[in-house]
Each structure stands twice: as structure tokens, then as C-alpha cells.
Amino acid sequence: MDVEEENIESDASHNSNELGDTQRLHITKYPSQFRALANKFAHEKNLKDRRKLLEMYGNHLISFKRSILLNRKRWQQRYLRRQSFLRSVFMQQLLELETTFLELIPILNLNGMPSKNDLRINHSSDVCTPITRFYKDLLKLESDDWLAKFHMQKSTFDWLCGQLKENGQFLGKNSLMGKEPPYERQVALGLYAFATGIKYLEIARIFKITLRTTICRIMKSVAESIIKTFGDQYLYMPTSEEELDEIGEAFYSASKMPPVAIGVLGVCEVPAKQQVNSNSIESENSTIILQVLVDNNMIFRKVKLDTNQPSLFLEETNEITNLSPKLIKNQPVSRFIVTPDTYYPLRKSLMHKYHDPVEPHEYDFNEAVDHLFIFRDRALQRLFARWRILKCNGDIDLRTMEKVVLACCVLHNVIERNEKTFNEQWSKGPHSDNTKYTMSSRFKPVLNELHGKPHSWKADGASETRKLLGQAIYSTEM
Known part of the structure; x- marks a missing residue:
């Protein structure tokens, strides 16, 4: 009986170390009950009473095992929830670091390092990017290239730009770099993001925009303009x-x-x-x-x-x-x-x-x-x-x-x-x-x-x- 008590106490000590202070206080009451029952059993001579003491001992043992399993399951659930929360916080911090990286490091032309004549600093904006002819470069694309990049024909793109120019509300010209009309590049950015999926690094490289917030605001303005212009008609x-x-x-x-x-x-x-x-x-x-x-x-x-x-x-x-x-x-x-x-x-x-x-x-x-x-x-x-x-x-x-x-x-x-x-x-x-x-x-x-x-x-x-x-x-x- 003493050996069994020692094994039970050692198991209780091992599991209580895993479960924490609150659960340990709840579990440690069982060994004292086991010890009291063992003392009564050792001094009891009536067989009938000894049998009752054994039944009580067995019931306490079952309750003890259930308590161990239940508290361990609760601890595991809390642990999983805590891990899920920490994972979510980590991913948000990672996204914030990526945003900070895009805001601090200018996106350079992949064709080579730009010269001083290719760069212009706009003091009204916090962006420093090469002056490009992005929209004019798009005009040289073949019909298959237009379908691959924008999932529509070039004629449809031109028609959309013409309709949105009359009714759309876009960001100011200082929000985008370059001499081209800003609404064309904003429409191109929005449709490109819609067709290919939002990939900030790729969009920043192609459209020469380094701020993630600017990209999101452009997409939102393009979406609002599309809804306003074509929603009731189509x-x-x-x-x-x-x-x-x-x-x-x-x-x-x-x-x-x-x-x-x-x-x-x-x-x-x-x-x-x-x-x-x-x-x-x-x-x-x-x-x-x-x-x-x-x-x-x-x-x-x-x-x-x-x-x-x-x-x-x-x-x-x-x-x-x-x-x-x-x-x-x-x-x-x-x-x-x-x-x-x-x-x-x-x-x-x-x-x-x-x-x-x-x-x-x-x-x-x-x-x-x-x-x-x-x-x-x-x-x-x-x-x-x-x-x-x-x-x-x-x-x-x-x-x-x-x-x-x-x-x-x-x-x-x-x-x-x-x-x-x-x-x-x-x-x-x-x-x-x-x-x-x-x-x-x-x-x-x-x-x-x-x-x-x-x-x-x-x-x-x-x-x-x-x-x-x-x-x-x-x-x-x-």
C-alpha cells in the first residue's frame, strides 16, 4: 500500500508541474486523502469496513485520474489558443516590417542604376522614384500581352480609361510620379492588381510607387470609380x-x-x-x-x-x-x-x-x-x-x-x-x-x-x- 501511495504521489507531482500553480493546488489534495484512507485501512480489523475503505480508495483514485486528464486537456487548449494568438501577432508585425521596408527603401529601375538626370525629388511627397513612361510602354504591348497582364483587350482598357476619366475620382497628381495623366496609371495599377492579385513588391517595381498605403488608396479609388461609373448601367x-x-x-x-x-x-x-x-x-x-x-x-x-x-x-x-x-x-x-x-x-x-x-x-x-x-x-x-x-x-x-x-x-x-x-x-x-x-x-x-x-x-x-x-x-x- 505504501508503494502504491508513493507512485500516485509521484504521478501527481509530475502532472502538477505541467499544469501550473492553480491546477497544482487543486490536485495536491488527493494524496492526503489517499494517505488518510490508507491509515484507516491499516488499523481497521472489520472486513466489511475494510472493503468499504477500499471502495472509497478506488473512487478517489478514479476522481484523481479524471482531474488529471481534464486539467491537462484544458491546459492544452489554452496553450493552442495562446500559440494561435502569438502567430497572428507575429504575422501582423511581419507585414508592418515589410511596409516599413517599402517606405524607407526606394524602388530602383531593374534595368540598371538610374543616373542623376533620371531622378527627380518631389518635395511635396516622400517618394523618390525614376521618371518613367509606363503607360506609353504599355501601348507597345501586343494583344496577347494585354490579355496576360490585364485579362482584357487593349480596346476595352482604353474605353474604360475614357469613361472613368469623365466620372471617376482619383488621387491628385502629386500622388504619382511622372508627367503622364495620373488617372491612366492609376487605372492601370488597379486593374493590374485586380487581375494578378495584390503583390506589393511587384506593383511597386512596375509602377514606381514605394508606399503601400498609396497602392491601397489607388486600388480603393479605382474600385469606387468603377462602381460609380458602371454600377447602375451594368x-x-x-x-x-x-x-x-x-x-x-x-x-x-x-x-x-x-x-x-x-x-x-x-x-x-x-x-x-x-x-x-x-x-x-x-x-x-x-x-x-x-x-x-x-x-x-x-x-x-x-x-x-x-x-x-x-x-x-x-x-x-x-x-x-x-x-x-x-x-x-x-x-x-x-x-x-x-x-x-x-x-x-x-x-x-x-x-x-x-x-x-x-x-x-x-x-x-x-x-x-x-x-x-x-x-x-x-x-x-x-x-x-x-x-x-x-x-x-x-x-x-x-x-x-x-x-x-x-x-x-x-x-x-x-x-x-x-x-x-x-x-x-x-x-x-x-x-x-x-x-x-x-x-x-x-x-x-x-x-x-x-x-x-x-x-x-x-x-x-x-x-x-x-x-x-x-x-x-x-x-x-x-
Whole structure:
């Protein structure tokens, strides 16, 4: 019995050294209890009482082991949280050091050391850079080079510059070095960063700008100018019956879905700059929930950005519910959009697949929805492949990144409507292979509520509408 007590005390001492002073005080009470029970057991002659003492000893031993395991697990969790916090602080300090480096060291021309005549010091700015003819050099690029650098034709770039010059709001001329009109270089910088991903050292070398803050302000101003100039013109919901019927007929030709579907909803996440919660040792990742409504031409008809949960078209009255219905099998059917079945509820205006199909028309309806999802996947693939900043970024603050995401969606519509140029090679790369444009599992499904109260899709007639659509698809395939 003394040997067993010594082993238990040694184990308690070894584990208490790992757990800290507070946990050590909680654990050291067990050896004294074991010693007291051992003394009682040694002097007790009644076998029945000795058996009870053994049972109490065993119960204390089990409690002691549980306490050791529980406290060790808590200590490990605190240790992991502390390591995560320190890692986040280290990465932020590393980024600050990189920023300081860019601000203190001028970016020199890679073709050689510039002479005194090639340098000009602007006393109104803290930047000293070579005078370049960057925009004039771009004019000498071939069409393939323009596509590789900006993911658009040169004619489109010139047209964008002309439109943004009239309506855009850019930084002052002293913010950029050189004699060229500043807005052209700012547009080039913004589109280059959007297309290739934000790489401060490369952008600073090419555009001869050493301040990271200047680069971020230029990108923000370009994004705001794009939204202001082209947002209302290229990002709008279809309202006329002719346009709605055209979209529905195109979806019908591709999937046999009755021509009342007016779009496919895509929901995915875009990373933003990591933020550290000052009230906790845990770090939090800022994530933008991008929600887009895609039509038959892979054009975004509606874009909304959220940070907590998707909310597009979840209001009681919205652009979809206000549309007039269409007759299907002599029955009026509300126009609807196809939604992901994981996060969105079932309503007359929000249709998604059957979770557990049984009847033939249920399988046919799911198959038609899968065909429509191709439009969503292709549109998002082009968006993320053409504007790589949406996938490669993690160093732009949340508010600026929201403007960049919306500007990229507007530019997507501008290019798809005018030139439709897309290189499949843009989709290949470490950040684009096998990408699924869905949300992570940490988001909960959206509750089917109206006015804060549970809403029944059976009472709404959404189930009957989906059944009617499935039967219409099934009858066309027979």
C-alpha cells in the first residue's frame, strides 16, 4: 500500500508541474486523502469496513485520474489558443516590417542604376522614384500581352480609361510620379492588381510607387470609380416581360426547367484582412459572403455582400416576389430563382433541390437544377479566374475589399457584355484548381422566417409549386 501511495504521489507531482500553480493546488489534495484512507485501512480489523475503505480508495483514485486528464486537456487548449494568438501577432508585425521596408527603401529601375538626370525629388511627397513612361510602354504591348497582364483587350482598357476619366475620382497628381495623366496609371495599377492579385513588391517595381498605403488608396479609388461609373448601367435586375421570358426560355433549352426561372443564385466566400479581437486571445478571420444572381449569359444581375449570413432575396417582398406569374399547365406559377439547398429555405420565389428524392419527377427536378448550376459555376469561375485578387488576397482591410469585390463583379459584366474574352489557362494555378464556389460549414442554414416568426413552406404552397415544376419536366421527357 505504501508503494502504491508513493507512485500516485509521484504521478501527481509530475502532472502538477505541467499544469501550473492553480491546477497544482487543486490536485495536491488527493494524496492526503489517499494517505488518510490508507491509515484507516491499516488499523481497521472489520472486513466489511475494510472493503468499504477500499471502495472509497478506488473512487478517489478514479476522481484523481479524471482531474488529471481534464486539467491537462484544458491546459492544452489554452496553450493552442495562446500559440494561435502569438502567430497572428507575429504575422501582423511581419507585414508592418515589410511596409516599413517599402517606405524607407526606394524602388530602383531593374534595368540598371538610374543616373542623376533620371531622378527627380518631389518635395511635396516622400517618394523618390525614376521618371518613367509606363503607360506609353504599355501601348507597345501586343494583344496577347494585354490579355496576360490585364485579362482584357487593349480596346476595352482604353474605353474604360475614357469613361472613368469623365466620372471617376482619383488621387491628385502629386500622388504619382511622372508627367503622364495620373488617372491612366492609376487605372492601370488597379486593374493590374485586380487581375494578378495584390503583390506589393511587384506593383511597386512596375509602377514606381514605394508606399503601400498609396497602392491601397489607388486600388480603393479605382474600385469606387468603377462602381460609380458602371454600377447602375451594368448591374441591374431584369424587369420587362420580354427579358424575363428570354432568360426563362434559355434556361428551358439548357435544362428543361419550365420558363419561369430567372436566375441562379451563387453564394461563396472571399477572404479579407485578418483581424485580432482585443478582448480575446483568439484571432478572427474577416470573410465576405458574396451573393450573386446569374442569368443565362453568365451576367450578374444582382450582387450583395454580407459578413454574417447570406440575406439576398430573403425579405418578404423583393424584386422576385413583385414579378408577375406565368402559366404552366394552365396554372399560374411565380417566377423564381434557383438557390443552394444548403443555406436557403424553400419558398415560391426560392427553389432548390429535393434532399431525398423518391418519385421520378423529383429526380427530374434535381437533374434540371444541376444543369442550371452550370451557369453559376461557370460565371463564378470566370470571375475568380479573371480577377485573382478575390482568391489570393488576405492583406486588404474589410471595407476596401468589399469595394474591390463589387468592382470586380461590375467589370465581369462589362467584359462579358462587350468582348467575352476568357482564357481557360487563367483558371489554372495553385489558387484556382479544384475550386468549389460554396460556403464553409461554419455557416448555419438560413431559417425560414418572415417578420421574425417561423414560415411554413407547405402553407406558402412552395412544395406544390416545386411538385408542379417537376411533373412538367417529367412530362417533357416522356
